Amino acid sequence: MSQKAQFREVPEPETPHLDFAGTTPYEDYVRADVLTHLQHLLSDDPGEMVFLVTSQVMELWFTVLVHEWETAAHALRADDVPTAINALKRSVRELEALNASWKPLARLTPAQFNSYRGALGEGSGFQSAMYRRMEFLLGEKSASMLVPHRGVPRVHAELEKALHEPGLYDEVLRFLARRGHAVPDAVLRRDVSRRYEPSPEVEAVWAAVYAGGEHTEPARLGEVLTDIAELVWRWRNDHLLATRRAMGAKPGTGGSAGVAWLEKRARQTVFPELWTARSYV
Numbered sequence: 001m002s003q004k005a006q007f008r009e010v011p012e013p014e015t016p017h018l019d020f021a022g023t024t025p026y027e028d029y030v031r032a033d034v035l036t037h038l039q040h041l042l043s044d045d046p047g048e049m050v051f052l053v054t055s056q057v058m059e060l061w062f063t064v065l066v067h068e069w070e071t072a073a074h075a076l077r078a079d080d081v082p083t084a085i086n087a088l089k090r091s092v093r094e095l096e097a098l099n100a101s102w103k104p105l106a107r108l109t110p111a112q113f114n115s116y117r118g119a120l121g122e123g124s125g126f127q128s129a130m131y132r133r134m135e136f137l138l139g140e141k142s143a144s145m146l147v148p149h150r151g152v153p154r155v156h157a158e159l160e161k162a163l164h165e166p167g168l169y170d171e172v173l174r175f176l177a178r179r180g181h182a183v184p185d186a187v188l189r190r191d192v193s194r195r196y197e198p199s200p201e202v203e204a205v206w207a208a209v210y211a212g213g214e215h216t217e218p219a220r221l222g223e224v225l226t227d228i229a230e231l232v233w234r235w236r237n238d239h240l241l242a243t244r245r246a247m248g249a250k251p252g253t254g255g256s257a258g259v260a261w262l263e264k265r266a267r268q269t270v271f272p273e274l275w276t277a278r279s280y281v
């Protein structure tokens, strides 16, 4: 028998289908044609493209994060902890991807940023409604953040709904109360349209949760929420650093004091008692 005859003939791999009457099924699903034609530049500067696309990419990640945290909040309401933890774990990876997208903007020089900054007019990420939805879910509620969106009914309505719904942390604390933890009534029945204020009793609840071992559902929930809080803090600080490099102490396009205002914002602590309780474990 010849050497060749020992091998079976391998058929050529099928090539993908080429023939579609209308749009491709990929286009129908991904809407790539829409997505890749949304880059309406405001200046002639070649560096503006990556600034715009990074902002759009971040908006898409904000949208995914809102989806994951809403999924987790609904699951917790139904005491479905595995679904909640899965969504929160996905969101940790997504936050890492979001934060990695700072790379192309992290080291802009003032001259580079100046090349298109003027063209942005009063436009600022401060006016991002999806970022506010994220903050609302994290307990950082503020009715005044609805004001910039008064002129856009759909956006305003979505934000208003989110303002009046319990945030992710509210659902976590209600879940812990149902599991027998001593979350005070005042916290459980708080006005959820207002910013969450830290409470010593909730801090004691988390200390008790951690004292109960690291593998319980509440403790695993506590750790994944801490991951989220850390990564949100990192996003804020990466934004602050990028801003400081790109424009020093100049005022922001959105009308704030710029870096000084962002420094104050970056000091906010997400899920505060998860951090302070660590001193008592």
Ligand code: HEM
Pocket (backbone or CB within 6 Å): 051, 054, 055, 056, 058, 059, 105, 108, 123, 124, 125, 126, 127, 128, 131, 239, 242, 243, 244, 246, 247, 251, 252, 253, 254, 255, 256, 257, 258, 259, 261, 262, 265
């Ligand atoms: C190097 C580029 C950037 C600079 C220099 C910059 C600068 C600023 C400044 C000065 C503010 C304060 C508000 C104002 O007066 O405008 C701000 C707010 C904000 N920016 Fe940026 N930004 C940059 C990139 C981005 C990108 C890519 C995003 C993603 C969407 C973004 C999202 C935000 C958000 C969400 C806020 C509001 C923060 C809060 O309310 O605490 N920024 N930015």
